[in-house]
Amino acid sequence: MSAHHRQLSLQAAAALLIFSLAWPYYYLRAAAWDWALVAAAIGAAAFAAARLTRQPWWWQAIHLLFAPLLWAALQLQISPIWYLGMFMVLFLVFRGAASGQIPLYLSGASTAARLAALLPRQARVLDIGAGIGSLLLPLGRQRPDLHLNGIENAPLPWLAGWLRTRGKIKNWHWGDLWQHGLAPYQAVYCFLSPAPMAALWRKACQEMRPGSLFISKAFPVPGQVPESLAGPAGSPVDRLYIYRIPG
Numbered sequence: 590m591s592a593h594h595r596q597l598s599l600q601a602a603a604a605l606l607i608f609s610l611a612w613p614y615y616y617l618r619a620a621a622w623d624w625a626l627v628a629a630a631i632g633a634a635a636f637a638a639a640r641l642t643r644q645p646w647w648w649q650a651i652h653l654l655f656a657p658l659l660w661a662a663l664q665l666q667i668s669p670i671w672y673l674g675m676f677m678v679l680f681l682v683f684r685g686a687a688s689g690q691i692p693l694y695l696s697g698a699s700t701a702a703r704l705a706a707l708l709p710r711q712a713r714v715l716d717i718g719a720g721i722g723s724l725l726l727p728l729g730r731q732r733p734d735l736h737l738n739g740i741e742n743a744p745l746p747w748l749a750g751w752l753r754t755r756g757k758i759k760n761w762h763w764g765d766l767w768q769h770g771l772a773p774y775q776a777v778y779c780f781l782s783p784a785p786m787a788a789l790w791r792k793a794c795q796e797m798r799p800g801s802l803f804i805s806k807a808f809p810v811p812g813q814v815p816e817s818l819a820g821p822a823g824s825p826v827d828r829l830y831i832y833r834i835p836g
């Protein structure tokens with residue numbers, strides 16, 4: 590069961606439990622439902638279930654607050670169009686988080702400088718999940734000899750990246766990283782999440798030439814020892830894990 594489905598089932602089970610207790614209670618007393626209380630009880634039950642099943646702390650907080658916040662939002666009587674609009678904007682920006690547990694956050698200029706120091710001359714480089722080009726743009730300025738490519742599948746970041754990289758990065762692709770062949774690249778860079786790393790490493794090993802570089806920021810490949818590390822030891826999120834594709 591995926592992480593999304595697990596959390597969804599947990600919240601649904603809590604709601605079902607509270608409704609099955611509340612319904613006979615209010616029915617037998619012929620009383621009107623106290624929806625604020627019901628929402629608070631669902632939050633408490635979901636929180637307890639999340640704690641018992643040892644979910645990460647942020648999921649426990651989400652479970653505690655979800656039903657009460659839903660109730661509070663309904664009290665505001667906001668037109669459903671606003672919710673739809675907000676959902677559309679979030680989907681356009683965070684499509685990767687919805688489909689593959691890969692959210693949008695950006696590498697800074699310091700990461701670009703570290704990469705600039707280690708990439709071979711004239712290498713063909715791909716940033717998979719390229720965001721808005723915040724890695725490729727400074728890298729291109731520091732290393733004009735490199736052939737830089739980016740692929741991004743969330744519509745708004747792709748568009749922002751296309752506007753920012755126009756005339757500077759020739760190959761700014763729209764598409765799914767899983768459908769994009771890695772064979773032409775001497776170096777692949779990624780800053781994604783723990784979720785795709787094992788599958789991505791398998792894809793890289795199948796498609797990239799032996800000796801090519803696979804570099805991941807912040808998220809190591811499970812079960813693989815990197816050839817080297819770069820970046821400050823005290824800041825795991827700024828660490829680069831550098832792997833070489835085996836022969």
Ligand SMILES: C[S@@+](CC[C@H](N)C(=O)[O-])C[C@H]1O[C@@H](n2cnc3c(N)ncnc32)[C@H](O)[C@@H]1O
Nearest residue numbers: 685691694695696718719720742743765766780
């Ligand atoms: C953490 S951001 C990294 C952005 C950029 N590489 C950087 O270092 O600044 C990860 C990006 O991967 C994108 N992404 C997630 N799943 C993807 C997929 N299947 N295909 C292409 N891009 C994807 C997300 O939309 C997001 O922009």
